[in-house]
Amino acid sequence: MTDIPARQADGNSAPMAHNVPVAAGRAAEAVTTKMTARDVNVFYGAKQALKNVSIDVSRENVTAFIGPSGCGKSTFLRCFNRMNDTVDSAQVSGRIQLDGKDIYSPDMDVVQLRARVGMVFQKPNPFPKSIYENIAYGPRIHGLARAKPDLDIIVESSLRRAGLWDEAKDRLNESGTAMSGGQQQRLCIARAIAVDPEVILMDEPCSALDPIATAKIEELIDELRGKYAIVIVTHNMQQAARVSQKTAFFHLGSMVEYGDTSMIFTNPVQTRTKDYITGRYG
């Protein structure tokens, strides 16, 4: 439910939008909250990259993070599967929960977390191994398949879900890096799907792709919606408008506005959002 803005307004003075009418309009659809973030701050050394961000990510919707470069949207995304742990200077505070369980608590296993919260990166990064091995690697290390036939099934179904089966079925033993950029990115999505995640994080997945490959990825995101909670970071506002149902606008480390995509793009509450969307800066 989009009850955060209200709660946020009660709690602290962070600028938050109230899109309550829109939320009410969509209330017919049952929405379950998959991940919640409360008062998340991220510091890189002394520099604060993210300031008191709170958000709910639902299972059914695609949530887009938009904003100009350096606004903290990617940093925030990387908090959801603790990829910031790999950066020595990064300090994360606040609370992020997956199904009500704090992912930063000491008893949370980060390896399992990253299997449940998969990630697709900006640049397609298939392993320099065969297409088959790219998909099979994750299930194998997590023990999801006992024998080769099980693995074959996972590979096929993952490639099918990523819309890559027809292109890849005859070349499963070829190197994943020999594919085109768009195919590589769909391979990366298939690789994330293969470990049966609950959430898929996408960090500007189309920024290195041509418009046709981008269209395919967007179609794919649309097909995957509902099966996985999807959070996508994009600097392309049209893309956010096309693929997402919820949009959060970030600026200078703060979340300025969060609401239904249709509202954000047609009738933003905050002036900063409006200025960004109309191309005044960015």
Next chain:
Amino acid sequence: MASVIIPENEAVAVKLPTDWASPLMRGRVAARYRAERLFKLLGLAALSLAGLFLAFLLFTIVRDGWTGFKHTEVRISVSYDPALLGVDPAAATGPGGLEAIRRGDYIGLMQRAAAQLGPAANVVSDGAWLDLRQMVEANPAVLGTTQTVWVPVRSSIDLLAKGKFDLKEPEISRGVSNDDVASYNLLETRGLLKTSFNTIFTGAADSTDPELAGVWGAALGTFMTLLVTIALAFPVGVLAAIWLEEFAAKNRWTDLIEVSINNLAAVPSIIFGLLGLAVFLNFFNMPRSAPLVGGLTLALMTLPVVVITARVAIKSVPPSIRDAALGIGASPMQVVFQHVLPLAMPGIMTGTIIGMARALGETAPLLLIGMRAFVTDTPQGFASPATVLPVQVFLWSDDVQRGFIEKTSAAIIVLLVMLLLMNSAAIYLRNKFERRW
């Protein structure tokens, strides 16, 4: 977007259009071409000079050394009289026959057989009796028969046969006596001499007689020493590099370690010899001249090189691969051993081979731990006395006997061939494991 707007009433310096065809401009272009031609010429000259030096070096080594792989033998007929030899034919074939055979008087046998050569009897090498014994050991049935045998000649006769002396020089300064020249001429005219492949050189260890000295002992010592070196330096170096690159926090301590490793790589090798002497020999009381200690000392020397090159190789693996593996829930150890290390392996192997090639040619640290000992037997184990090829080259180059000149160059050829083989193996392995991303 917004272009620079110049106020209308402000004086602005007017820039004349560029005249690309002016003499000044053409001169500049010509000067640029001239400089380029000169640069290319200098580069070519440097390359030619380097090639010339290399060709000269290889030519000299091969010219002096290739005769070392051949030796001269003299034909004599040996009658293996069991009574004079002191070996009972019945005992020789029975159990413990080898010991019975070894008790025989082969030096006497050799002297009796050489007497048939008359005035040239002294051309036979002092160690030729070993050939006679080996013959009996291989086949005890020769006892009681007369066999035609080719045995090695003394070094000066060998060198005469190879034409290494200027016979026009007076006896005092040419390095070979008139008696030897007379003996050689006698045997040569009677057709009793032949030149063949020198199996003594390729199969034996060091000796005081050039014609009996071989390079095999040193080659085996080198092989065993390098085996110890790589067994220690490779795993320790790679694991150290992994820890520093992938797991260690970047702080003052790791900076200090990094600086120390870089400094260690530049420390003169003889210092590592002193370290080996103090630690392995004097403190741990390990055996002197042993491949084990040599290998340990060279491992200390090679370690910094392996660590540095392995770190560079690990660093060159794109971070996106690490992200990809972490992103689907690989543990840091899985990331390193299943993704980073396989991709870094070609680079690591190149670095290791470079380190090993340096260790292969190293002499100074090994002198200090006693590997310059005169070892006449091939090494039997990692703790038995041995020497290595570069030290063998050093020892022979120091010897006053003329026969060792060609041995020195021949040993250098063996060393270079080993180096070449190692580098080829490295290139093959690197190309085999090289991957793209």
